[in-house]
Each structure stands twice: as C-alpha cells, then as structure tokens.
C-alpha cells in the first residue's frame with residue numbers, strides 16, 4: 130500500500146512538473162526504475178521466506194531425531210515393577226522404555242511402555258520401518274532382539290520375558306495395525322499367555338474383539354481353524370520346527386511365530402511395504418484385513434492386566 134501511494138505521489142508531482150518543465154518522460158523513467166526495485170525486493174522477500182520454511186523443517190527433523198534417539202526412562206532402583214501397568218499406576222505417565230522385572234523373572238529387562246489408550250501397556254513387539262531383521266533363529270527369539278532405545282524402534286521382547294510377563298496373571302493382548310493407505314485397525318484377545326521354555330512358548334488366548342478381524346485364532350471361518358488357528362501352537366523358528374506342516378513354516382515364511390499350517394497371521398514377516406510378490410506369503414500378514422499378499426506398515430503388540438484400572442491422579 131505504501132509503495133502504491135509513493136507511485137501515485139510521484140506521478141502527481143510529475144504531472145505538475147510536466148506542465149511547467151516538460152519533464153514527463155523522466156518522471157515515467159523514475160517510475161519504471163522504482164517498479165524494478167520493488168520487483169527485486171519482492172524477489173528477495175520470497176527467497177527469505179523459502180529459507181525460513183527450510184530452516185523450520187530442519188528444526189522439526191532435529192526435534193524428532195532427539196525424541197527418537199533415546200526414549201529410555203530411568204526411574205532408579207528404588208522400586209521394582211512387574212509391568213508397565215504398575216509403572217503407570219505409580220504415576221509415570223510418559224511413554225518410553227522402562228526397566229521391569231516380572232514376579233518370576235530372574236532379572237530385569239527393558240520394554241516400551243505405551244501410556245496411551247488408557248495407559249499401562251507393555252509392548253513386546255513393534256514393526257515400523259523394516260530396520261530390524263526378523264528372520265532369526267530360536268536363541269534370538271528366546272532372548273529378544275532389536276532396538277530398545279527409540280520410540281519407534283523395531284523389537285521382539287523375547288519369548289522368555291513374554292512368558293514371565295504373561296504368566297503373572299490374566300493379561301489382555303492388543304494388536305495395533307496400520308497400512309500404507311493411512312488406515313488403522315485393532316485386534317484384541319482376552320487371556321493371552323505364553324507358556325514356558327519346556328512347552329516351546331506355546332500360545333494361548335481367548336475371545337477376540339476388534340476391527341481387524343480374527344487372524345490369530347482363525348475365527349473368521351470355522352473351516353480354516355485346522356490350519357489357521359495359532360492358538361495352542363508352539364513357537365517355531367527356522368532352526369526349531371514345531372508347526373503342523375510337513376515342511377518348515379518358519380523357514381518358508383522367514384520369521385519366528387506360532388505357526389500352524391502355516392498361518393493366517395505372521396506379524397514377524399518381511400517388511401515389504403504394501404502389496405508384494407514373493408515365493409511364499411512371508412510379508413507382515415494379517416489375513417482378515419489385507420490378505421496374504423499385503424505387508425502392513427506398522428504393528429504394535431502389547432499386553433496389560435485384564436483388571437487394570439488407571440489410577441487417575
């Protein structure tokens with residue numbers, strides 16, 4: 130507005146001057162010069178704006194990096210917690226990795242506590258970007274592996290720890306799934322438990338509820354249960370075949386899982402990013418949502434005591 134007023138002022142003066150001095154031409158030249166200057170200034174402002182946007186983006190990336198670098202929350206050694214539900218109800222409501230020691234567990238371990246969705250969830254598996262290899266042997270799945278530092282780090286808590294954790298009482302399993310189209314689904318199971326080493330970490334779970342369909346107990350069709358029900362199955366890895374199939378499911382499907390003959394869910398499969406083609410259906414599969422030939426974007430498997438009541442402070 131100011132610049133426009135200046136133009137009009139110069140133009141008016143020029144006209145007045147032109148009557149007496151016949152300098153109309155030089156006035157127009159002055160106007161053109163000023164217009165060119167304005168264009169130059171506008172260009173510089175635009176350049177600065179682009180620079181600001183770029184700097185803001187860099188700052189955002191830095192922030193998310195620092196947030197991701199270390200999510201381990203150290204509460205000291207004053208109190209021992211059996212799971213994330215206890216940690217939550219002791220007043221620690223921030224999601225992150227906490228140390229815990231289930232009742233029968235011989236030692237402490239780190240697990241991610243998801244304090245959203247009511248809080249108190251102990252995460253035992255996460256897939257988020259394919260950064261960790263899940264095609265591993267029995268010992269790895271037994272002990273646990275992956276990234277136990279970053280918020281979105283991929284990991285398997287370990288069958289041993291999963292046994293100690295779920296054997297403490299009546300636990301609910303919740304599975305959060307998302308696809309590459311931005312949709313989210315959940316599957317929840319009552320009475321989730323993983324047996325001990327002697328029982329090859331056999332899976333048991335109860336009634337399904339949710340939006341993703343029942344791909345863990347083959348509840349989507351009565352005729353598929355004989356091969357698709359993972360309930361009651363022992364854990365299998367490529368070096369320990371405990372499945373009901375004449376071949377080796379874990380080897381063909383390149384994952385450790387409670388394979389039957391072989392699966393309607395394989396959340397430890399290969400990170401393919403959506404629709405895929407392969408020799409076998411070895412992607413991150415949840416059959417009742419996307420079938421065998423779609424590998425999901427993210428998975429979180431977590432547990433919480435069934436009788437959990439958030440302590441609202």
Ligand SMILES: [Ca+2]
Pocket residue numbers: 370371372373374375376377378
């Ligand atoms: Ca077999």
